[in-house]
Amino acid sequence: MDTLTSENTSLEAKPPMPPFGVCVKCGGPVKPVFLPGSRIISPKWLTPDLCEACERAMLKAQEGQEKAAKARKLAVSSNLPPEALAWNFDRAEAAAHRLKADRADMELWHRAFYACRHWIGGRKGLYLYGDTGTGKTVLAWCLLVWALTQDDPLTGLFLPVGDLAEKSAAPFAKRATAVRLLVLDDIGAVRPTRTLREALFGIVDARVRSGLPTVYTSNYGPGELDKRLRDQFGRVIDRIVGSTDGVPVMGRSFRMLEAEQRWR
Numbered sequence: 001m002d003t004l005t006s007e008n009t010s011l012e013a014k015p016p017m018p019p020f021g022v023c024v025k026c027g028g029p030v031k032p033v034f035l036p037g038s039r040i041i042s043p044k045w046l047t048p049d050l051c052e053a054c055e056r057a058m059l060k061a062q063e064g065q066e067k068a069a070k071a072r073k074l075a076v077s078s079n080l081p082p083e084a085l086a087w088n089f090d091r092a093e094a095a096a097h098r099l100k101a102d103r104a105d106m107e108l109w110h111r112a113f114y115a116c117r118h119w120i121g122g123r124k125g126l127y128l129y130g131d132t133g134t135g136k137t138v139l140a141w142c143l144l145v146w147a148l149t150q151d152d153p154l155t156g157l158f159l160p161v162g163d164l165a166e167k168s169a170a171p172f173a174k175r176a177t178a179v180r181l182l183v184l185d186d187i188g189a190v191r192p193t194r195t196l197r198e199a200l201f202g203i204v205d206a207r208v209r210s211g212l213p214t215v216y217t218s219n220y221g222p223g224e225l226d227k228r229l230r231d232q233f234g235r236v237i238d239r240i241v242g243s244t245d246g247v248p249v250m251g252r253s254f255r256m257l258e259a260e261q262r263w264r
Helices: 052-077 082-086 089-099 103-117 136-148 161-165 167-176 194-210 222-242 254-262
Strands: 033-035 044-046 125-129 156-160 181-187 214-218 244-248
Touching: 082 136, 089 103, 089 136, 089 254, 103 125, 103 136, 103 244, 125 136, 125 222, 136 156, 136 181, 136 214, 156 161, 156 167, 161 167, 161 181, 161 194, 167 194, 181 194, 194 222, 214 222, 222 244
Parallel strands: 125 214, 125 244, 156 181, 181 214
Antiparallel strands: 033 044
């Protein structure tokens, strides 16, 4: 008797298609799938557990979970605080629309938002400055989270300037010279010790010479930063100002706006 091979398997050997199955997720119809067989396996029909729509949704959800897990891993290695992982540009804009009822206040903030969201990167960094609570650090988080969650993610690091004064910051300081995108948070907020001056100059100078962009946040505008800290951070200030575009982050404090809504 002839054996079943790919050569002698024909359409006539195909068994009749069984009735449609039922999707275990949505209860919809599931079309059986024909397996043509091989030298050792007879042709047969199989009925999947999921319909095509539910299977596509499951695969999409799995891809999203894998991407989110990868982003969390990158974020942890980038020294971002846990609350930063939940921020992106869409959420930041939604929060502003929810809290900023005054049109002029919204327009002031939106200029900074637009500059960050449409930042082209390259060698030029950003210097975000404004009063306390205006959203400078959140916008910097959004930039870094964006970089970390690309299909081809960039290396990044979030580094509060005050941490550079600690001896334990040495590994971070070394990484800060090489990552693709660095956020140095709160320039000018910490007393300029010798350790801090040396660490900050080493990072900023190395990144400028390598053409790597840095995002800075500060309560001081460039002129005020120069006036207050020229004696302690003169060389650093020159490099920061020369390698960034200044972005004023103006408007009312988000913290105060949230408090007003809570206390109504």
